[in-house]
Amino acid sequence: MELIPALYLIPVNISNAPLRTALPDGNLDIIKQLRHFIVENVRTARRFLKRCDPSFDIGSVTFYELNRHTDLTEVSSYLNPLREGVPMGVMSEAGCPAVADPGALPVSIAQREGLRVVPLVGPSSILLSLMASGFNGQGFSFNGYLPIDPRERERKLRELEQQSQKLDMTQIFIETPYRNNRMVASLASTLKGSTRLCVACDITDQENESIVTMPVSKWKTAKYDYDKRPAIFLIYAR
Incomplete structure (x- = not known):
């Protein structure tokens, strides 16, 4: 099929599982036709495109890098091909672009200018973990990273716990992988046992995936090792 001029939001695999277990074939058909991509990291974007199609002509692609080093005043210019009627793609490092991701900026610009935006189906660790947690999926909040300072983190955790109980809301957050075990210990020592x-952890990785829900009282004595593994944390207080 011939692509319409649009900003295609392209999910990227979140584990080393085969691409076709997480991404529809329709996504791959679209990716093969695009030649302009806004990405977080050019090297990993190239690797992903080659996984999608080993014969992909990387040399014909123009990449626009968007990360913490980018001059944000330049981002609007990235969309010039789209303004001229050429379809473009936005890719995150992993998961869905524009969700907890800098890709939200070009999407916002495109929406303000009335340019077409097309989100594609793919894995989101936030939603997949919520689906499997057994917690409230109708009221939830994603809070990104919590404070590093122990006292500030404990204060924030108690605040999230209170909000969860008061509003019947699942609270979701993440941590830098090498601090995951410390996060679990902090949760176990700070939150109520109930x-x-x-x-x-390792969502969509069939060999290593682990999704465990227990009362905090049981986490106090549980054996676990989540360090250096991508993980999502969810709490639910009733």
């Missing part, structure tokens, strides 16, 4: 905690 509050439930889910740790969802």
